[in-house]
Amino acid sequence: MVNLLKLELKKTNIRTYIISASIIGICMLGIIYLFAYAPKIEPKDPDMKMFAGYENIIPLFNTICMFAFSLLSSVMFSKIVIEEYAGKRTTLLFSYPVSRRKVFLAKIAVVSLFVVTAMITSCISIFTIFGISESISPVVDGNITFEIINRAAKTTFYMSISAVSVGIISMAIGFIKKSIPTTIISSVLLCSLLSNIVAGSISADSAIIIFTIILVLISVLVINIMTRKINCMEV
Amino acid sequence: MDYESAVKISGLVKTFNQKEVIRNCNMTVSKGRVYGLLGVNGAGKTTIFKLLLGLLHPTAGHIEIFSEDIRISKNKILRDVGSMIETPIFYEHLSAIENLEIHLSYMGIQNTDIQKTLGIVGLQNIGNQPVSQFSLGMRQRLGIARAIIHHPKLLILDEPINGLDPVGIREMRELFQELVKKHDMTILVSSHILSEIEQISDVIGIIVDGSIVEEIELASIEKDFADGLEEYFFSIVNGGMKHSG
Numbered sequence: 001m002v003n004l005l006k007l008e009l010k011k012t013n014i015r016t017y018i019i020s021a022s023i024i025g026i027c028m029l030g031i032i033y034l035f036a037y038a039p040k041i042e043p044k045d046p047d048m049k050m051f052a053g054y055e056n057i058i059p060l061f062n063t064i065c066m067f068a069f070s071l072l073s074s075v076m077f078s079k080i081v082i083e084e085y086a087g088k089r090t091t092l093l094f095s096y097p098v099s100r101r102k103v104f105l106a107k108i109a110v111v112s113l114f115v116v117t118a119m120i121t122s123c124i125s126i127f128t129i130f131g132i133s134e135s136i137s138p139v140v141d142g143n144i145t146f147e148i149i150n151r152a153a154k155t156t157f158y159m160s161i162s163a164v165s166v167g168i169i170s171m172a173i174g175f176i177k178k179s180i181p182t183t184i185i186s187s188v189l190l191c192s193l194l195s196n197i198v199a200g201s202i203s204a205d206s207a208i209i210i211f212t213i214i215l216v217l218i219s220v221l222v223i224n225i226m227t228r229k230i231n232c233m234e235v
Numbered sequence: 236m237d238y239e240s241a242v243k244i245s246g247l248v249k250t251f252n253q254k255e256v257i258r259n260c261n262m263t264v265s266k267g268r269v270y271g272l273l274g275v276n277g278a279g280k281t282t283i284f285k286l287l288l289g290l291l292h293p294t295a296g297h298i299e300i301f302s303e304d305i306r307i308s309k310n311k312i313l314r315d316v317g318s319m320i321e322t323p324i325f326y327e328h329l330s331a332i333e334n335l336e337i338h339l340s341y342m343g344i345q346n347t348d349i350q351k352t353l354g355i356v357g358l359q360n361i362g363n364q365p366v367s368q369f370s371l372g373m374r375q376r377l378g379i380a381r382a383i384i385h386h387p388k389l390l391i392l393d394e395p396i397n398g399l400d401p402v403g404i405r406e407m408r409e410l411f412q413e414l415v416k417k418h419d420m421t422i423l424v425s426s427h428i429l430s431e432i433e434q435i436s437d438v439i440g441i442i443v444d445g446s447i448v449e450e451i452e453l454a455s456i457e458k459d460f461a462d463g464l465e466e467y468f469f470s471i472v473n474g475g476m477k478h479s480g
């Protein structure tokens with residue numbers, strides 16, 4: 001299995017994805033400052049309340065982050081999974097004396113690990129930069145307490161898992177049509193839907209946990225269905 | 236002459252959307268021979284090869300490779316088979332050497348002389364350029380290199396000569412003879428071009444509408460039909476047409 005993971009890494013141009021993840025990270029850094037400054041631009045606007053204080057900004061920021069990394073994960077799943085099983089590549093892949101199931105799971109593992117690592121790394125870096133700059137010259141009213149940091153860490157973790165799950169679910173939808181655009185569009189639609197749900201229930205900690213668990217369960221289910229399909233696929 | 240068989244197909248049927256593409260097909264490939272599968276476009280050559288590799292599941296019938304059933308011992312069989320089906324596909328952004336390394340890794344083989352194999356197919360000085368920059372002929376050669384590098388006992392090549400020039404065809408013939416003699420391989424090639432098959436194979440199987448209608452030693456055709464294979468082929472194909480109405 002380790003060998004199969006290494007092979008997947010070797011076959012993909014992983015540098016492209018590292019660059020993409022870095023670009024997303026830089027944009028997200030811009031977003032967090034945008035949120036922080038938002039109430040200062042129109043102090044009287046009641047809509048700006050959603051950006052008031054760290055406890056509002058951080059979950060909002062995490063949601064946007066999840067949106068971005070979901071898209072990255074669906075692009076990666078398109079390239080690494082859909083493209084390999086949709087085109088003539090499959091003829092080559094299936095003529096090897098290796099279990100089809102293991103190859104498929106190796107692909108999922110590579111993308112999942114990459115996206116989770118990339119999202120957590122980006123968020124930690126962004127929070128560190130933002131935290132330092134806030135302690136030097138604060139933009140947001142309020143104090144950074146341990147509770148806020150703890151919550152930011154938890155939300156980041158759950159949302160990174162959700163980002164992967166959204167990628168997996170859109171990959172399954174794209175797989176039915178064997179189409180890359182379908183995969184990416186599905187992920188945009190799923191994300192828009194989910195961001196609304198999450199943004200609506202931002203104050204409740206348990207909401208994000210339940211929401212992640214549901215997504216993971218659906219992912220496991222669709223991976224199972226896809227594995228069975230791939231096992232009896234004819235090319 | 237009596238040879239042990241490397242491939243044995245009996246009563247094979249394959250239908251796609253209720254259409255019988257392979258019908259009651261029987262085929263025997265003896266060990267250590269170059270078997271040429273000859274048939275017009277759409278006769279079912281690629282389909283038979285895909286069935287042999289377990290890429291398609293037979294609707295009915297049996298396939299044995301080295302006396303093992305492909306449905307039962309697929310992975311065991313695949314370790315001993317090298318193949319190239321239609322146009323070979325590569326990881327375009329990687330070099331020839333990297334493509335071969337990935338292949339060997341999937342095959343579970345280490346310590347193989349990649350440069351030597353590249354030399355055998357006439358790709359010695361290709362450097363590290365990505366495969367996306369290769370010409371059609373170079374791709375074909377790399378595809379053959381990939382099919383033989385893990386020392387398979389059975390080599391299955393679907394229209395391997397597409398895109399090769401006359402010199403290339405001659406080199407392939409010599410390569411096939413060498414692989415059979417020195418490495419104990421059995422080779423199964425397909426083509427729709429008579430003259431190619433005639434130049435490279437020992438035995439010819441003629442496939443008409445998804446069924447092999449004749450399997451014959453090339454030497455015996457040359458003896459009995461003064462006009463050679465072409466005359467023979469047309470007599471078979473036309474006969475086959477009449478039978479099937």
Ligand SMILES: Nc1ncnc2c1ncn2[C@@H]1O[C@H](COP(=O)(O)OP(=O)(O)O)[C@@H](O)[C@H]1O
Nearest residue numbers: 251252256274275276277278279280281282283
């Ligand atoms: N996956 C498929 N679905 C439906 N029909 C197919 C499929 N693959 C091949 N066929 C049909 O089977 C016949 C034989 O095709 P093929 O084996 O590719 O012929 P050849 O390789 O001899 O040119 C053709 O009529 C082709 O249209």
Ligand SMILES: [Mg+2]
Nearest residue numbers: 280281393394
């Ligand atoms: Mg063909």
